Amino acid sequence: xxxxxxxxxxxxxxxxxxxxxxxxxxxxxxxxxxxxxxxxxxxxxxxxxxxxxxxxxxxxxxxxxxxxxxxxxxxxxxxxxxx
Amino acid sequence: xxxxxxxxxxxxxxxxxxxxxxxxxxxxxxxxxxxxxxxxxxxxxxxxxxxxxxxxxxxxxxxxxxxxxxxxxxxxxxxxxxxxxxxxxxxxxxxxxxxxxxxxxxxxxxxxxxxxxxxxxxxxxxxxxxxxxxxxxxxxxxxxxxxxxxxxxxxxxxxxxxxxxxxxxxxxxxxxxxxxxxxxxxxxxxxxxxxxxxxxxxxxxxxxxxxxxxxxxxxxxxxxxxxxxxxxxxxxxxxxxxxxxxxxxxxxxxxxxxxxxxxxxxxxxxxxxxxxxxxxxxxxxxxxxxxxxxxxxxxxxxxxxxxxxxxxxxxxxxxxxxxxxxxxxxxxxxxxxxxxxxxxxxxxxxxxxxxxxxxxxxxxxxxxxxxxxxxxxxxxxxxxxxxxxxxxxxxxxxxxxxxxxxxxxxxxxxxxxxxxxxxxxxxxxxxxxxxxxxxxxxxxxxxxxxxxx
Ligand SMILES: Cc1ncc(COP(=O)(O)O)c(C=O)c1O
Numbered sequence: 001x002x003x004x005x006x007x008x009x010x011x012x013x014x015x016x017x018x019x020x021x022x023x024x025x026x027x028x029x030x031x032x033x034x035x036x037x038x039x040x041x042x043x044x045x046x047x048x049x050x051x052x053x054x055x056x057x058x059x060x061x062x063x064x065x066x067x068x069x070x071x072x073x074x075x076x077x078x079x080x081x082x083x
Numbered sequence: 084x085x086x087x088x089x090x091x092x093x094x095x096x097x098x099x100x101x102x103x104x105x106x107x108x109x110x111x112x113x114x115x116x117x118x119x120x121x122x123x124x125x126x127x128x129x130x131x132x133x134x135x136x137x138x139x140x141x142x143x144x145x146x147x148x149x150x151x152x153x154x155x156x157x158x159x160x161x162x163x164x165x166x167x168x169x170x171x172x173x174x175x176x177x178x179x180x181x182x183x184x185x186x187x188x189x190x191x192x193x194x195x196x197x198x199x200x201x202x203x204x205x206x207x208x209x210x211x212x213x214x215x216x217x218x219x220x221x222x223x224x225x226x227x228x229x230x231x232x233x234x235x236x237x238x239x240x241x242x243x244x245x246x247x248x249x250x251x252x253x254x255x256x257x258x259x260x261x262x263x264x265x266x267x268x269x270x271x272x273x274x275x276x277x278x279x280x281x282x283x284x285x286x287x288x289x290x291x292x293x294x295x296x297x298x299x300x301x302x303x304x305x306x307x308x309x310x311x312x313x314x315x316x317x318x319x320x321x322x323x324x325x326x327x328x329x330x331x332x333x334x335x336x337x338x339x340x341x342x343x344x345x346x347x348x349x350x351x352x353x354x355x356x357x358x359x360x361x362x363x364x365x366x367x368x369x370x371x372x373x374x375x376x377x378x379x380x381x382x383x384x385x386x387x388x389x390x391x392x393x394x395x396x397x398x399x400x401x402x403x404x405x406x407x408x409x410x411x412x413x414x415x416x417x418x419x420x421x422x423x424x425x426x427x428x429x430x431x432x433x434x435x436x437x438x439x440x441x442x443x444x445x446x447x448x449x450x451x452x453x454x455x456x457x458x459x460x461x462x463x464x465x466x467x468x469x470x471x472x473x474x475x476x477x478x479x480x481x482x483x484x485x486x487x488x489x490x491x492x493x494x495x496x497x498x499x500x501x502x503x504x505x506x507x508x509x510x511x512x513x514x515x516x517x518x519x520x521x522x523x524x525x526x527x528x529x530x531x532x533x534x535x536x
Contacts, residue, residue: 015094023097027445027470030092056089067409068092074413075096 003037003078017077024075029054033068037078043069093445093470111446111468114437114478117399118503122439122476125401125501130515131476132402132421134487134500138176140397141483142505145180148389151361155369158384162206164339165191167390167484168398172502172512174198177393185388189216196223206336206388208254208297210234210268217241221249228252228297228336230269235283242290252295252336253280257316259300259309268299272316281320285328293330296320299338299388303347303431307363313337314371321383322375336386337368343395345432345481354432361392391484398483400426401439404475405454415449417471422453422460425497426482427489429462436462439476442469455494492516 008016013031015024036046050061072078115122118137152159162185163177175198184195187209195205202223210230217238220227229235229251254269255277270276284293296317321332341364346354402421410416423429451463490497496516501509
């Protein structure tokens with residue numbers, strides 16, 4: 001799993017994908033996750049980082065992360081390793 | 084290290100250049116209290132979902148309507164349309180304000196009587212009145228609005244054996260330039276049916292007195308002008324009755340139908356931006372009546388049976404999020420603890436839904452479903468809301484008309500209805516149903532009493 005390394009993310013959560021020209025908006029937790037993805041962190045690592053930094057339990061963090069991944073894939077911002 | 088507050092991760096594609104058709108920020112600004120009572124407290128005290136009605140708003144809307152008409156016309160009488168919301172407490176707010184009762188069945192009629200409305204101040208509409216119903220209405224001197232010839236003949240038959248005269252009107256249907264035309268109720272104006280019915284009634288002066296003429300041209304009428312057409316046609320009939328029979332018609336009843344500020348499904352524009360104001364309706368009706376040419380002493384009383392426009396704004400439905408899902412096509416969907424079972428008007432309206440707590444500025448487009456295991460149970464096909472979580476509360480706006488009468492006990496039970504009075508105090512005006520409420524009405528044949536699984 002990886003995201004396009006060239007994605008530009010502003011502090012306010014504005015995302016620009018230079019390869020397609022699309023732009024997106026994300027929130028604080030979304031930005032946090034994308035930053036970790038750019039560092040090639042695994043899903044498990046990301047979940048523990050979220051739980052460490054935010055007021056949420058593991059079960060909900062996991063559930064929301066899976067949904068977020070699905071959105072990133074649907075926007076073609078994230079690809080599986082073998083693609 | 085103290086942790087930051089969590090909001091589930093969210094990402095949305097930005098479409099540059101296209102207008103945000105889902106409206107402005109104010110649309111999903113949180114509504115945390117109703118008439119000063121916190122939504123959280125209402126839900127904690129009375130459960131979720133719960134209907135909450137504001138007495139203050141009912142009276143305010145009523146006063147505005149009365150002012151719009153009475154400043155323009157000398158004789159105005161409102162009659163509360165029971166079917167729109169016949170919770171007794173709601174009816175009595177209108178009756179305290181001076182509204183008569185407009186009913187369309189013996190069930191509603193009896194409710195009005197039990198609420199203390201004098202028989203003379205009950206307007207009995209509707210196509211289904213039995214000979215027993217008519218007999219009660221005649222005894223109470225209620226205003227019987229005849230819907231069809233069969234009813235007229237039934238009434239004649241009844242009155243031939245009674246000592247009492249009936250006070251009657253006919254319901255007239257007509258072309259007011261509005262499509263679809265409601266021609267299934269009453270007698271048609273254009274083809275002469277109405278005049279014919281009037282002549283039949285006038286041929287029985289010993290049995291009944293024709294006191295009024297009635298029409299109800301449709302509901303959620305977006306054209307105020309349709310009411311001037313209707314007022315003109317009823318006036319024309321009244322004038323012809325005066326000329327031919329020297330009989331003064333004492334009232335013209337223009338029915339209901341004024342739009343509330345809800346947004347109709349399929350309408351791109353917000354309801355509140357396109358509906359005529361009560362002043363527009365009042366101007367259309369009263370100027371027609373005043374200019375028609377009635378002699379001052381023959382000027383008919385104007386009766387109005389305004390329903391939805393009187394009550395929609397006064398009620399909110401509070402509910403809670405059960406689950407948040409993602410549909411197969413990627414759309415976000417949210418499941419609420421209320422559905423079309425109690426929010427019947429979701430079939431016609433895109434009800435405004437507000438979150439009941441503060442959120443970040445991030446919002447997403449979503450489908451709002453109810454809890455029923457039915458495909459039709461969709462409250463909003465597309466609405467923009469903040470990032471709601473399970474257990475969060477929402478406020479549905481303008482639900483006062485037709486929901487608390489057309490709701491169904493289906494799969495779940497109907498919730499409490501709470502009234503916030505003029506002092507901000509809350510009162511349960513209808514209890515929630517329980518298993519016992521429903522089971523009370525069922526009977527078990529002996530041979531089915533025991534099962535052995
Ligand atoms: C005879 C009659 N009067 C009044 C009303 C109230 O209509 P509205 O809620 O559109 O004002 C109705 C509603 O169907 C009706 O049938």
